[in-house]
Amino acid sequence: MIQLLSLEFYKIRRKRLFLMATLFLGVELAGAFMAVSMSLARHPDQEEWMPLLATLSSMNGLFLPILSAVCVSRISDMEHKGNTWKLLLSVSVRRGQLYLAKYICACVILLGVSLLQIAAAAAFGIGKGLWESFPLGLMVQFMAGTLLTNMVIIALQQWLSLAVKNQAFALCLGMLGGFFGMTGDFFPQAVRQYFIWSNYNGLSPVRQSYVDNAIQFTAIDGGALLPQASILVVLGVVIYIAGSRHISRQDI
């Protein structure tokens, strides 16, 4: 398995995937930091870390489904383009293992992106002079929610990217995912829980609400988010297993 995983990273070594993801993240962070700076300038009384985490959560809803779609598509499309499926399977590798290796590879890249994001958010907050009130618990919770949602979305994207050669469909799903991720809060809870992309906001440790035309931020206890996280884990496992079985049985 380790060999397969290292092979996946070997194959993408010249694709500059991490650089592309970092640049993409840079665009997101630039937008988020600008929005937070403007918000803090208007409302200096706000608890400063909360607007930052809430903004990042909603921006993640838009950007990360698309970034996941792009990364997974690039990792999967190289096999379609190079017609390398037969070659790979002729070295007696089980397709399930190959599927897992690609999945872990995509997850590691998105993990790197999330770590960079947290580091940049911390640096931004500290740069604003907020070192003393650093909310480690909220940060860990934010990171966990983001990673979990990423993993489920990657499972879905990988299924589509490997099943359908034409990557336009996978990227279209990524686009729609970004759209639902951003607008998920407009839907009723009963509908929203089935939109896996809306969990960037749903599992965020900070909620924003409008009271008397003013934004209020509330910290959410991690325990309260556990049921939603559990549903997401189950969904992720189902999607992964369904995808892996489908691809393993698909004719090449």
Added chain:
Amino acid sequence: MLKQTLSAEWLKLRRLRIWIVLLALPVASVLIGSANYAMNQGVLQKEWYSLWTQVGLFYSEFFFPVLIAICCAALCRLEHMNKNWNMIMTAPVSVASIYYAKMVICAVLLLLVQFFFFLLYIAAGHLLGLPAQFSSEVIGWMVRGWIASLSIAALQFSLSLVIRSFALPIGIGLCAAFAGLGMYVAKLGMFFPHSLLSIGMGVLGQGGLSPHQQFIWVLMNLLYFIILSIYSIRRMSQRDVIA
């Protein structure tokens, strides 16, 4: 020569099923925009104008630029596979005709998308009980949106013709869409193709353009289209293809 390359492009497009993507994204933006309009009718009181801001916002700032990117990448996808660049570059047709055939097909597809979006907008308005007469300005915004989409298509082709990855030019296109939004907010919208689309479709500001601004808008689109097309054709003619 162009006729031959055009028919070849149509042939390549036949089994791509790109139409599913081309239809799905406008439907999503109209559905969400209409739902948002229906829920906030107390605040959004300008009827057709308000509906336009709601359905057009996500479409012009987010979906349409990416749809253009997907369209351009799809039109170049086949060439990047199975060493097809070698085959197409040795065909007895000029490089310019290959490029313009792709551009014409892309322009036709984008025109169809715009028309489909327009139909969806009208249908949504009628379903929401808006008066029968809608503002004729919408047609102008649609046409301007299509013109600006050609500049973005020229930019996307300059990427998709070179970059072998299908997804990467689309990712760059999305980042450019956000950069365009930033340029629009910074009042530098006339200098970037994606913000020219925002200005053209009148979603963020419906004040209309003065004749002078309209002239600059058309000129900038024309400049972008010509410069980027020349760049792409020269690159295809002078650099060796990577098959």
